[in-house]
Amino acid sequence: xxxxxxxxxxxxxxxxxxxxxxxxxxxxxxxxxxxxxxxxxxxxxxxxxxxxxxxxxxxxxxxxxxxxxxxxxxxxxxxxxxxxxxxxxxxxxxxxxxxxxxxxxxxxxxxxxxxxxxxxxxxxxxxxxxxxxxxxxxxxxxxxxxxxxxxxxxxxxxxxxxxxxxxxxxxxxxxxxxxxxxxxxxxxxxxxxxxxxxxxxxxxxxxxxxxxxxxxxxxxxxxxxxxxxxxxxxxxxxxxxxxxxxxxxxxxxxxxxxxxxxxxxxxxxxxxxxxxxxxxxxxxxxxxxxxxxxxxxxxxxxxxxxxxxxxxxxxxxxxxxxxxxxxxxxxxxxxxxxxxxxxxxxxxxxxxxxxxxxxxxxxxxxxxxxxxxxxxxxxxxxxxxxxxxxxxxxxxxxxxxxxxxxxxxxxxxxxxxxxxxxxxxxxxxxxxxxxxxxxxxxxxxxxxxxxxxxxxxxxxxxxxxxxxx
Amino acid sequence: xxxxxxxxxxxxxxxxxxxxxxxxxxxxxxxxxxxxxxxxxxxxxxxxxxxxxxxxxxxxxxxxxxxxxxxxxxxxxxxxxxxxxxxxxxxxxxxxxxxxxxxxxxxxxxxxxxxxxxxxxxxxxxxxxxxxxxxxxxxxxxxxxxxxxxxxxxxxxxxxxxxxxxxxxxxxxxxxxxxxxxxxxxxxxxxxxxxxxxxxxxxxxxxxxxxxxxxxxxxxxxxxxxxxxxxxxxxxxxxxxxxxxxxxxxxxxxxxxxxxxxxxxxxxxxxxxxxxxxxxx
Numbered sequence: 001x002x003x004x005x006x007x008x009x010x011x012x013x014x015x016x017x018x019x020x021x022x023x024x025x026x027x028x029x030x031x032x033x034x035x036x037x038x039x040x041x042x043x044x045x046x047x048x049x050x051x052x053x054x055x056x057x058x059x060x061x062x063x064x065x066x067x068x069x070x071x072x073x074x075x076x077x078x079x080x081x082x083x084x085x086x087x088x089x090x091x092x093x094x095x096x097x098x099x100x101x102x103x104x105x106x107x108x109x110x111x112x113x114x115x116x117x118x119x120x121x122x123x124x125x126x127x128x129x130x131x132x133x134x135x136x137x138x139x140x141x142x143x144x145x146x147x148x149x150x151x152x153x154x155x156x157x158x159x160x161x162x163x164x165x166x167x168x169x170x171x172x173x174x175x176x177x178x179x180x181x182x183x184x185x186x187x188x189x190x191x192x193x194x195x196x197x198x199x200x201x202x203x204x205x206x207x208x209x210x211x212x213x214x215x216x217x218x219x220x221x222x223x224x225x226x227x228x229x230x231x232x233x234x235x236x237x238x239x240x241x242x243x244x245x246x247x248x249x250x251x252x253x254x255x256x257x258x259x260x261x262x263x264x265x266x267x268x269x270x271x272x273x274x275x276x277x278x279x280x281x282x283x284x285x286x287x288x289x290x291x292x293x294x295x296x297x298x299x300x301x302x303x304x305x306x307x308x309x310x311x312x313x314x315x316x317x318x319x320x321x322x323x324x325x326x327x328x329x330x331x332x333x334x335x336x337x338x339x340x341x342x343x344x345x346x347x348x349x350x351x352x353x354x355x356x357x358x359x360x361x362x363x364x365x366x367x368x369x370x371x372x373x374x375x376x377x378x379x380x381x382x383x384x385x386x387x388x389x390x391x392x393x394x395x396x397x398x399x400x401x402x403x404x405x406x407x408x409x410x411x412x413x414x415x416x417x418x419x420x421x422x423x424x425x426x427x428x429x430x431x432x433x434x435x436x437x438x439x440x441x442x443x444x445x446x447x448x449x450x451x452x453x454x455x456x457x458x459x460x461x462x463x464x465x466x467x468x469x
Numbered sequence: 470x471x472x473x474x475x476x477x478x479x480x481x482x483x484x485x486x487x488x489x490x491x492x493x494x495x496x497x498x499x500x501x502x503x504x505x506x507x508x509x510x511x512x513x514x515x516x517x518x519x520x521x522x523x524x525x526x527x528x529x530x531x532x533x534x535x536x537x538x539x540x541x542x543x544x545x546x547x548x549x550x551x552x553x554x555x556x557x558x559x560x561x562x563x564x565x566x567x568x569x570x571x572x573x574x575x576x577x578x579x580x581x582x583x584x585x586x587x588x589x590x591x592x593x594x595x596x597x598x599x600x601x602x603x604x605x606x607x608x609x610x611x612x613x614x615x616x617x618x619x620x621x622x623x624x625x626x627x628x629x630x631x632x633x634x635x636x637x638x639x640x641x642x643x644x645x646x647x648x649x650x651x652x653x654x655x656x657x658x659x660x661x662x663x664x665x666x667x668x669x670x671x672x673x674x675x676x677x678x679x680x681x682x683x684x685x686x687x688x689x690x691x692x693x694x695x696x697x698x699x700x701x702x703x704x705x706x707x708x709x710x711x712x713x714x715x716x717x718x719x720x721x722x723x724x725x726x727x728x729x730x731x732x733x734x735x736x737x738x739x740x741x742x743x744x745x746x747x748x749x750x
Binding site: 179180181189217218219220223224225244245246248250254255257258260261263264267268272273278279280281282284355356403404405 | 493494496497507511512513514538539553554555556557558559686687689690691692693694696697698703708722725726728729730733734737
């Protein structure tokens with residue numbers, strides 16, 4: 001990422017320590033991690049920028065309330081082991097959070113330094129500590145004596161892993177049920193290798209298993225067992241099934257060959273490693289790829305398509321760049337790699353040939369009108385501005401809805417009109433006794449860290465529930 | 470976790486039956502559902518319909534024809550080997566209740582998913598007329614099993630080497646024409662056979678169901694790769710199906726979508742077979 005210079009270039013302390021990364025020209029051809037991580041010197045330089053505020057706002061900005069000044073102070077003392085321990089006291093997945101959290105809108109957004117120049121690079125420091133620990137070998141964590149209570153966690157994404165870790169530390173016996181063959185949820189199937197290496201996800205899952213958590217892959221609640229049956233077997237259930245059902249636009253040509261949901265495209269590429277010729281899963285390697293949407297998932301899909309060898313990848317988004325929900329860093333990375341941004345543009349229909357293959361996308365220009373319910377100005381088509389974009393692969397990344405399977409054979413679990421589980425925001429308690437829910441299954445698609453926040457809150461509430469039971 | 474292959478048999482040229490130990494799947498399985506398996510870490514996830522299951526033994530039977538690389542690889546495995554993943558039961562179970570007379574039509578390996586349905590419809594108290602077919606008598610599968618599971622069984626072969634010389638749908642039409650009151654027809658087989666069968670049965674006052682196979686990854690609604698147009702609406706075969714009202718299915722789209730990776734599949738098979746000849750497998 002391009003570093004903006006501080007106000008007074010003479011004082012190094014004002015400037016953020018840049019993160020080494022693969023040059024754009026190189027990385028657009030491989031799936032290796034884009035950013036390379038701080039060296040020890042980088043970490044020390046960056047940590048020294050922290051003002052150690054008495055009333056640290058950054059901690060409030062973190063959904064899991066990591067003791068940020070505390071761990072940064074330990075970095076300054078070169079006590080990296082102490083630093084990672086401090087982070088892990090509240091965050092079970094630091095290597096992941098340090099990479100994919102939107103720090104710029106959370107902890108770093110509250111950093112006092114950010115008012116005059118740039119905030120402390122908290123995410124990068126967190127990643128440094130986690131990577132330091134992984135290289136040294138992760139220590140087996142301490143766990144409280146067994147309580148004899150059993151908790152089922154349905155889904156092994158960030159919310160499920162976080163809750164499982166907290167509950168296991170409290171001495172409860174936790175079993176995670178995962179429908180895919182690999183744990184991690186969106187961390188495994190959704191986020192590409194170049195942003196989050198799968199080896200890191202694997203090691204974080206291993207850490208959770210070291211706490212005594214059992215992970216059962218290939219196990220679909222709602223099919224093998226209903227939620228009601230699960231409730232009979234466990235003292236409490238935490239539903240974190242995510243928002244996996246892909247949304248489509250309902251336009252002509254959407255079922256043509258070569259049109260993917262971002263979920264399918266990313267699952268084939270990330271989970272099933274379709275980019276590696278040694279793996280059997282297929283994916284269409286487009287020459288001209290169009291990705292519809294403006295979130296992180298759209299950026300991930302576009303950058304993955306580029307790495308599969310596309311000549312041209314463009315992102316079609318109906319609002320402007322300022323309205324894009326994707327992280328700034330991801331937008332910048334995508335631009336550096338040569339992704340074309342077609343803003344204020346919306347697809348009208350998808351065109352195909354006689355063999356049912358995609359040949360192009362007809363788009364229309366948009367302009368921003370009055371603000372809608374989300375507070376963003378809603379896009380309105382400009383009549384007569386239709387134009388054609390050539391495409392042999394089209395990826396739809398306009399969001400997801402919760403998966404309905406969980407509601408099958410479950411009495412009394414309330415869901416709202418959008419298909420999400422109705423749950424208390426603070427505790428995750430649902431309308432069904434002993435059943436808690438969190439993450440995207442409750443909120444609809446959101447971020448890794450907000451799911452983890454929900455996992456932490458629910459773990460606390462589940463523990464309290466079990467103690468009363 | 471791995472799933473043990475207990476039995477493996479070639480029941481027709483290039484058609485194999487495999488019995489797999491998968492207790493959780495067997496316990497929950499119902500007629501009309503399917504599983505997804507993966508041979509090893511580098512393998513793809515392949516959906517196969519459940520051909521049989523025994524809850525007490527904890528076993529699930531699948532029947533597959535050698536087509537792509539994965540089914541060819543599967544064909545090389547034998548009893549005692551393991552599959553890396555075997556997940557299910559997937560899909561909405563068939564809606565089986567007492568309806569009166571039901572015609573079940575199965576073509577090729579499509580007879581495999583018809584078999585558990587024949588058993589289920591029969592035990593629900595229906596008169597089950599089954600019609601099974603294949604290109605020739607050697608490719609016919611589950612004849613004895615279907616005989617036992619049905620009230621009546623008819624056979625058709627394209628070349629006339631056994632039973633009726635012609636298509637299963639000829640027999641189906643004859644029965645519908647005979648004036649016998651039929652409540653439902655279930656047709657499972659190659660997409661072209663289901664399309665033709667649906668067309669033939671369409672003018673009659675009978676419910677027609679088909680079970681669709683489609684390309685999918687996860688089988689739980691997440692990838693959306695299995696989309697099919699039914700009655701003008703996009704449906705996901707894995708969670709909304711696999712059974713649909715045959716009169717409403719857009720078969721042309723289904724067949725085109727199934728052909729999506731045909732070029733890549735041929736390449737993969739060629740590469741795999743070349744490696745096999747070199748003794749790499």
